[in-house]
Each structure stands twice: as C-alpha cells, then as structure tokens.
Amino acid sequence: MSNSYDVIVLGSGPGGYVAAIRCAQLGLKTAIVERELLGGICLNWGCIPTKALLRSAEILHYAQHAKDYGLKIAGEIEADLEAVVKRSRGVAKQLNQGVTHLMKKNKITVHMGEGQLTGPTSLTVKGEKGEEKLTAKHVIVATGARARDLPFAKADGKRVWTYRHAMTPPEMPKKLLVIGSGAIGIEFASFYNDMGCDVTVVEMLDRIVPVEDKDVSAFLEKSLTKQGMTIMTGAGVEDIKVSDKGVKAKIKAKDGKVSETEFTHCITAIGIVPNTENVGLEKLVEMDRGFIQIDGYGRTKSKGLWAIGDCTPGPWLAHKASHEGVTCAEAIAKELGNKDVHPHPLDRNNIPGCTYCHPQIASVGLTEAKAKEAGYTVKAGTFPFIGNGKAIALGEAEGFVKTVFDAKTGELLGAHMVGAEVTEMIQGFVVGKTLETTEAELMNTVFPHPTISESMHESVLASYGRALHI
Incomplete structure (x- = not known):
C-alpha cells in the first residue's frame, strides 16, 4: 500500500x-x-x-x-x-x-x-x-x-489532579481544592459538590468564569455558594505541600491575608x-x-x-x-481544483461557549462590557426564569437570559444565559448571529409555549423596554 x-x-x-x-x-x-x-x-x-x-x-x-x-x-x-x-x-x-x-x-x-x-x-x-x-x-x-501544571505542584494523579485524573478518581475526595474557575474547573467543582464533597474554588481574577458576562458570573457565584461551595475570587494559591494524606495549600485571599488550609485533594484547572x-x-x-x-x-x-x-x-x-x-x-x-466548495473564514464572534455546571452557562458574542469597550452604544435586556412558566413547572426557576444589541443598527452583539438547559438554547442565538439578525427578526419570531426558550424572546423584548411577563 x-x-x-x-x-x-x-x-x-x-x-x-x-x-x-x-x-x-x-x-x-x-x-x-x-x-x-x-x-x-x-x-x-x-x-x-x-x-x-x-x-x-x-x-x-x-x-x-x-x-x-x-x-x-x-x-x-x-x-x-x-x-x-x-x-x-x-x-x-x-x-x-x-x-x-x-x-x-x-x-x-x-x-x-x-x-x-x-x-x-x-x-x-x-x-x-x-x-x-x-x-x-x-x-x-x-x-x-x-492541562497546564502548577510550577510548584505538578499533578501526580494521587493528591494533585488534572481533569484527566478527576474523571477516574481513585477515591472520593472529602475536601477538594479547585484552582481556576474556567469551564473545566467549575464543572468539576460542580460535579464533586453535588456528589457530597466539600469544595473550595480559588480564582485569581475578581470573579468566577471570568470570560462570561459579569451578571452571569455574579449569579453563578451566588448559586454555587448557596449550594455549599466556598468561592474565593481575587485570590491565589502561593504554595502546595503534598503528603500521603492530602495537600496543604497556602492561599492569599483578596484582602492580602495568607492562610494555610488542608484538603484531601486538589484539581488544577489553570489553562492549557x-x-x-x-x-x-x-x-x-x-x-x-x-x-x-x-x-x-x-x-x-x-x-x-x-x-x-x-x-x-x-x-x-x-x-x-x-x-x-x-x-x-x-x-x-x-x-486542489474543486470548484464546488466555497469555504468561509472562521468568525470567532459566532462561536458559542457552554459550561455544564449546575446551573448551566451558555453564551455567544460580546458581553455588555466588551461591547461598550468596542465602542458600541448598547441596548441590553435581561429576563429572569422566575417569569417563565415552563421553568417554574420544572422546578428550575433560577436563571436568566441576557441579550446585548447595537443601539444604532439593532445588530445582535451577544447573548448570555445561566440556568436549566441553556446549553441547548444558546444555538438559537448562534443561528441568529450567523444570519446577522437584528432585534426586529427576533421580536417577530414565534417561540413555542410552554418552553424555557420563551425567555430568549422576552430578553430581546426587555432590551427595548417591551418585556411582557415582568
């Protein structure tokens, strides 16, 4: 051959x-x-x-x-x-x-x-x-x-884990430190927290899931804290000492105070x-x-x-x-000579992001802050799940949908969601952005009832002061 x-x-x-x-x-x-x-x-x-x-x-x-x-x-x-x-x-x-x-x-x-x-x-x-x-x-x-290793605590698969070790754990952690609150870190934090583990998340930046809209970050932190998780933002892990029984982490908090805390295991999720x-x-x-x-x-x-x-x-x-x-x-x-293909260059603004923590997060395009930084005059609206009949019926009334538009042209600049099944819903806005939709098309779209997706429609209406159910 x-x-x-x-x-x-x-x-x-x-x-x-x-x-x-x-x-x-x-x-x-x-x-x-x-x-x-x-x-x-x-x-x-x-x-x-x-x-x-x-x-x-x-x-x-x-x-x-x-x-x-x-x-x-x-x-x-x-x-x-x-x-x-x-x-x-x-x-x-x-x-x-x-x-x-x-x-x-x-x-x-x-x-x-x-x-x-x-x-x-x-x-x-x-x-x-x-x-x-x-x-x-x-x-x-x-x-x-x-996965990127911490320079002072390389993953050993026993006490210090990457995502790969965390997927096939040799034992259930009793007290878990998660370093980094991006998608990988927050998903594993959510998993182990739901499984009954005492979880602490340490994030260097001033909010968790920092690539998301700040409203989403604030809502998620409040929700995870309510679920029993300890969230430390603006904090850093300065050193880790590993033993047969666990890890001792030296953590510098937002106020500058350094404390040593013992954990049974640690997951590093600080990038790739x-x-x-x-x-x-x-x-x-x-x-x-x-x-x-x-x-x-x-x-x-x-x-x-x-x-x-x-x-x-x-x-x-x-x-x-x-x-x-x-x-x-x-x-x-x-x-190579094929005249029937017409490839288009990748548009990174139309790539959705999904994080499968509890509650879920999904987004596409610019956050409200990024849109303003880019020079747009924006119209932004939020609709809470508590105003959505299907979400209430499901017992999943915590969450919201937020949309961001260019005030001058009506272009959909970004959409941001947190709550039940939002990773399935975001594709509606991704299609809309790919088709270069404006608020007019989205307002005139008929959303099925009862679905959580009606919150998408209401968030668009809210951006223009026309929300019906709040």
Missing part, C-alpha cells in the same frame, strides 16, 4: 477526525495519524465523559430533592463513585468505537503511532508497524493541547499547553506561546501545512475545532 496521500491529518480529536471525514467526502485520499485513542481528548477524556459524570450528579441532585416534586424515595440516596465512573468510561468507549467505524466507512487510513513532521508535507510515524514514512500534498496539524513540541514544527510555522499561528482557513506560513483546533489560537473548544476542520478541508479541496 502506498504511503502517499492527498491529505494527512496529524491528530484525531474533534478537529482532526472531522477534517479527515470532510476531506474523504470531497474525494481526497486521506490518512490520519493518532498516537493514543481515536477521538482525542474531547471524546475520550474531556467533553463527553465529563458530561456523563455531570449527568449522574444531576440525577443524584434530583433524587435528593424528590420531595420538592411531590415524590417520596424510600431509603438513603447514595452515590456509587465506581459505578458513576464506569458509566462515564463506557460512554467514551462507545464513541471511540463510533469514530473507528467512521474512519472505515469513509475509507480513511489510520496510522497509529507518534507522528513527526520531516517537512511541510511529509512525516514519519513510529508505532505499531515500526517506522513509516508518509507524504501528502497537504498536512493538517491537529495535535490538541493538555498546546501539544506542539517534538512534532517538527519549529522551522515550519510561526508560534505564539506555543500556539500555531494560522489564517482564517487554517493555513500556516509553510505551503501545504495547515493547523486547526487547540494547538492554534482560541477559543479552545471542541466545536470550534470541528468547524475549523471542515473549513480547512474545503480550503484544501479548493486548492
């Missing part, structure tokens, strides 16, 4: 395997190189298995509050951590097998092993078949990223590091803090070499990587 292809994709995460499938659909002879598991981090150790864990915690929460719904459950409700983790790993395994099937279905050749570029369009793979030399007309780098070392990229691409610099289609400075996903500038989200994969594949097909 020839080891020469039209396209080789290095990495099989949600960017890489989707790029490979789209290349194959466009009639390109395609190969994928993967050193560990098809599906990458997201499918095997990230997005999907964490949602399985969070679903178990959600069911536990509802069972413990059954009386709020007029129900009685006999006996004590307990979490079986081993069974919860087993279910999560089963979900990941099923999806891994699904990607394997998709590779076969689309006649994509899979080379399992460690890939290293020897030029813009050539690489060697060291793996199960020894060393293979591969060449292609185009190569897509989709090597992803990994791109997997761009030892790949042969140094002379082939431009990098900024290790992230490969690309244009809107994924091109690097070397002809024939492309990059997508978490090894490129953010946001570092699976759906952004998948979208980049399709765009990149179509741009390559166009360069």
Whole structure:
C-alpha cells in the first residue's frame, strides 16, 4: 500500500477526525495519524465523559430533592463513585468505537503511532508497524493541547489532579481544592459538590468564569455558594505541600491575608499547553506561546501545512475545532481544483461557549462590557426564569437570559444565559448571529409555549423596554 496521500491529518480529536471525514467526502485520499485513542481528548477524556459524570450528579441532585416534586424515595440516596465512573468510561468507549467505524466507512487510513513532521508535507510515524514514512500534498496539524501544571505542584494523579485524573478518581475526595474557575474547573467543582464533597474554588481574577458576562458570573457565584461551595475570587494559591494524606495549600485571599488550609485533594484547572513540541514544527510555522499561528482557513506560513483546533489560537473548544476542520478541508479541496466548495473564514464572534455546571452557562458574542469597550452604544435586556412558566413547572426557576444589541443598527452583539438547559438554547442565538439578525427578526419570531426558550424572546423584548411577563 502506498504511503502517499492527498491529505494527512496529524491528530484525531474533534478537529482532526472531522477534517479527515470532510476531506474523504470531497474525494481526497486521506490518512490520519493518532498516537493514543481515536477521538482525542474531547471524546475520550474531556467533553463527553465529563458530561456523563455531570449527568449522574444531576440525577443524584434530583433524587435528593424528590420531595420538592411531590415524590417520596424510600431509603438513603447514595452515590456509587465506581459505578458513576464506569458509566462515564463506557460512554467514551462507545464513541471511540463510533469514530473507528467512521474512519472505515469513509475509507480513511489510520496510522497509529507518534507522528513527526520531516517537512511541510511529509512525516514519519513510529508505532505499531515500526517506522513509516508518509507524504501528502497537504498536512493538517491537529495535535490538541493538555492541562497546564502548577510550577510548584505538578499533578501526580494521587493528591494533585488534572481533569484527566478527576474523571477516574481513585477515591472520593472529602475536601477538594479547585484552582481556576474556567469551564473545566467549575464543572468539576460542580460535579464533586453535588456528589457530597466539600469544595473550595480559588480564582485569581475578581470573579468566577471570568470570560462570561459579569451578571452571569455574579449569579453563578451566588448559586454555587448557596449550594455549599466556598468561592474565593481575587485570590491565589502561593504554595502546595503534598503528603500521603492530602495537600496543604497556602492561599492569599483578596484582602492580602495568607492562610494555610488542608484538603484531601486538589484539581488544577489553570489553562492549557498546546501539544506542539517534538512534532517538527519549529522551522515550519510561526508560534505564539506555543500556539500555531494560522489564517482564517487554517493555513500556516509553510505551503501545504495547515493547523486547526487547540494547538492554534482560541477559543479552545471542541466545536470550534470541528468547524475549523471542515473549513480547512474545503480550503484544501479548493486548492486542489474543486470548484464546488466555497469555504468561509472562521468568525470567532459566532462561536458559542457552554459550561455544564449546575446551573448551566451558555453564551455567544460580546458581553455588555466588551461591547461598550468596542465602542458600541448598547441596548441590553435581561429576563429572569422566575417569569417563565415552563421553568417554574420544572422546578428550575433560577436563571436568566441576557441579550446585548447595537443601539444604532439593532445588530445582535451577544447573548448570555445561566440556568436549566441553556446549553441547548444558546444555538438559537448562534443561528441568529450567523444570519446577522437584528432585534426586529427576533421580536417577530414565534417561540413555542410552554418552553424555557420563551425567555430568549422576552430578553430581546426587555432590551427595548417591551418585556411582557415582568
């Protein structure tokens, strides 16, 4: 079998395997190189298995509050951590097998092993078949990223965890320190809190989930605190001492006071590091803090070499990587003579963000503060779930939807939600932004009743002083 292809994709995460499938659909002879598991981090150790864990915690929460719904459950409700983790790993395994099937279905050749570029369009793979030399007309780098370690407390999998350790815990933490309140940190904080653990979150910035609208951050902090979590903002962990029994953390609070607190375990969620070392990229691409610099289609400075996903500038989200994969594949097909594809460069303003804590968070576009910083005169409106019949019926009346518009043109600049099922609802506003909608189209859209999505409509009306149910 020839080891020469039209396209080789290095990495099989949600960017890489989707790029490979789209290349194959466009009639390109395609190969994928993967050193560990098809599906990458997201499918095997990230997005999907964490949602399985969070679903178990959600069911536990509802069972413990059954009386709020007029129900009685006999006996004590307990979490079986081993069974919860087993279910999560089963979900990941099923999806891994699904990607394997998709590779076969689309006649994509899979080379399992460690890939290293020897030029813009050539690489060697060291793996199960020894060393293979591969060449292609185009190569897509989709090597992803990994968790960033604390310099003074590297993750050991026993007491100091990254997200990967937190998904297959050897034991249930009794007292957990979570460092960082981005999506990963706050999701695991929410999971372990619902599972009965005493959780403390430390965030260096002045509010949790700092990329979100400040109203969302304030609401979430209040909600998590009410659930029993300790939230420390404007604070920093200055040192950690690890022992067989746990970790002792030196934490500097917002007021400057430093205290030492003991925890059984610690999760570090302080960002990511791109997997761009030892790949042969140094002379082939431009990098900024290790992230490969690309244009809107994924091109690097070397002809024939492309990059997508978490090894490129953010946001570092699976759906952004998948979208980049399709765009990149179509741009390559166009360069190879396909006149039927018309790729569009990535618009980062239209990429939604979802955080699956309890309550959920979802957003797209500019926050109210960012819109004002960008020079817009804004109209912003908020509608609380307490004014929504479906949310009340579900027993999920805590939350709100906020929309931000350009006061001059009516353009939808951003949408921000916190509450039940908002990660499913945000796509309505994403479609609206992609279609360049204004408040007029959204006001004239008929939303089904009774649904929580009616809060989306009401938030638009609220932006213009026309809300009906508050």
